[in-house]
Amino acid sequence: MTSVITGDIVKSRSIENPELWLHTLKDALTTVETDRSLWEIYRGDSFQIEVKDIRKSFEIAIYLKSCIKTIKGLDVRLAIGIGTKSYSGSHILESQGEAFQYSGETLETLKKEKQNLKIKTSHKKLNQELNLYFKLALLSMDRWTVNSAEIVKLSLEKPNAIQEALGKHLGINQNAISLRQKRANLEEILELNNMYQQKITQEL
Secondary structure (H helix, E strand, C coil): CEEEEEEEEECHHHCCCCHHHHHHHHHHHHHHCCCHHHEEEECCCEEEEEECCHHHHHHHHHHHHHHHCCCCCCEEEEEEEEECCCECCCCHHHCECHHHHHHHHHHHHHHHHCCCEEEECCCHHHHHHHHHHHHHHHHHHCCCCHHHHHHHHHHHHCCCCCHHHHHHHHCCCHHHHHHHHHHCCHHHHHHHHHHHHHHHHHHC
16 A cells, blocks of 8 residues: 655746746655655656655645745645555656556546645545545645745644744744744644544554
8 A cells, every 4th residue: 555646736837937846846855755766757847756654645745735835826736646556667657556546547637626635545435535624724725825835844844843943944933933834724734634644544
């Protein structure tokens, strides 16, 4: 059992210098997976990454979204597929299995539905429940400002750091950090991540 996230950058052509978001995307993928064979950027603004620990797939999706949304005007569509892996290629685009199929198919439905995050597993009831939660979470996540995305990104990178330490990193005070985290609904999103991990562990 493995998980695969397939994504593409929304409105990438609106940025004159693609190196701006490409560098951000590469940094984000490298941060979550140092094994270069487990992720790939292709067709210009699409990418795929295998997340072997299926419990971490939603958290990594949140992280990737926060990284891209630190660039004003951009967003990202993300499709999580969880299932078997039947073949391991020399790089991820050659690998095959349920997880890859589910993720790729789901990304195509996201484009039609104009939604930015969805999951598919072999359990239909689990899919329905998690995707409802995702829709609700996206009401906040899709509206993250650059500042909101920046604080979510930093909070995920430094999960044990106190607000004062995060403030020093960004050059703002603790109150400003607290306000940005609240505006981003970070606490609620992290609660959703905990629930996601429990359900994935119990039902898959």
